[in-house]
Amino acid sequence: MRVSPEPAYADIEAAAKRLADEAVVTPLLRSRALDETLNARILIKPETLQRTGSFKFRGAFNKISRLAEATPRPRAIVAFSSGNHAQGVAAAAAALGFPATIVMPADAPPIKIANTRGYGAEVVFYDRYKEDREAVAGGIAAERGAALVRPYDDPDIIAGQGTVGREIAEQAKSRGLAPDIALVPCGGGGLVSGTALALTQHFPAIRIHACEPEGFDDTARSLARHQRIANEPGARSICDALLGASPGEITFPINDRLLAGGLVVSDREVAAAMAYGFRVLKLVVEPGGAVGLAALLARKIDVAGRTVVLVLSGGNIDAEGFAKIAASAR
């Protein structure tokens, strides 16, 4: 019997139990200023405040917890990541007693490289535009008896990220709110697919949108055609966390079934959203974490009178880089 690669809601509940003493239950915030600007009720889920500065810790900890119980137990962990999955895996591996090696692009943000090393992992660089990171990581895994922890195409990763949606549902319900719409940043689709599995369980009519930067709108285009379409090579974006090549094999069928569609924002709209986040919300949001806010502020979707979940997925950017981007938005 072939086991479905998709996690079930029960897997998200199990992940929530594993994460209970390890992950931050990030708050569900409200901003009167943002609500007034959009004439809507915005429920902000700041995964910027999560351990390691992004939601990625959730999936990584869930996955590595399961590897820790596996037979044979792997000797080490290896992962490839532009930076947030790197930090999540490094911190989760350390917490669970595994040595970790992370394959990162040489042009990853310095704060993400420094933090990954800070959590005790070894960092190996590759060239984002020339080398195949999966091949580099796979070679290391074979050599060291390490388990490869993929960034999104893994049911345990998706279930871990799904705890974001489960928390949102509980927090919204405890305030008597039923969201109509959700906006979730999307790279490979792990966060949005997991969140969609959880949110639709509680709010079947909710319309969930994957948010992506221009040039990396593979999920938006794939959702429109109901088939996986890759990005054109050579595109650039300030959203370093969302530069994947194509929708995931496991994540896309979930998203195709559960999502209303995709929203696409420009780097300029992202920069404006980051500046707004700083000035009005008082939150540090990195480019890839701000695509949902950018979609709202740039009116990519009509939310008037609606209750809207907005996930801010990460905040790993240094003050200099932030100031440069915020200045570009003026």
Next chain:
Amino acid sequence: MRVSPEPAYADIEAAAKRLADEAVVTPLLRSRALDETLNARILIKPETLQRTGSFKFRGAFNKISRLAEATPRPRAIVAFSSGNHAQGVAAAAAALGFPATIVMPADAPPIKIANTRGYGAEVVFYDRYKEDREAVAGGIAAERGAALVRPYDDPDIIAGQGTVGREIAEQAKSRGLAPDIALVPCGGGGLVSGTALALTQHFPAIRIHACEPEGFDDTARSLARHQRIANEPGARSICDALLGASPGEITFPINDRLLAGGLVVSDREVAAAMAYGFRVLKLVVEPGGAVGLAALLARKIDVAGRTVVLVLSGGNIDAEGFAKIAASAR
């Protein structure tokens, strides 16, 4: 019979009811990175996320709500403030239907002036080093039939700020935590006195410290001598929100009775704390809001093994000013 000018705990509870649909119940956050750095359990209360970007909305709304019920009802509101009280009063007056005039120093941060006007108030400037702001504001009040809303020496203001302490107590108790220590930024002492009234009600043994910038450590010195001592004139600090002349007439006796003492930090320590807040906590904290965090990171107090409340009182600073200060900390 002379009524005591000090608010009672019941006044804080009444203020919490008035604020229920108006103020943000700011979360009580945890950061594993901060806990590990300090080997302590730090309960972060980010009033940066409060409406108007600081705790000041709480006291202003409580006070102006009571003025709205008074006979005769004042025709307008006037206040003097370096910026956060200005924004709090402007927003609260607008919400309650009063025109407002705010007397601000000409060198107040541009974001605070812009926001105060954004909430619909008229701004009148004075020279921080030459003019008496109380006299300027008093003249306007007499001329326009306006009520003067003082920044801290008012029992309704203190009771409103005290809702910060009441929320912390409820949030800590709901997690089974009893704080040993609290660090609270202190200018005139409204926030720390109100917070102390609430926290000591729930945790009688808690040791509360007022945190101040060098040159404006009037409360620390006054607490040590049990009498109100003014600052030497001419001092300068980046903590624009905490540049008061001396402890309040009403706030100081409360603080003298309930506080363990004061902690004093340098501008350099404040800058380092702001940079840490950005990099690790992903929160935008203004200089005056970061004095408690600065005291912790600069080891002004031994918190090893303790449960510590840390109030981040405001986040009103623009990205450029922030980057300049963060860069100075390197």
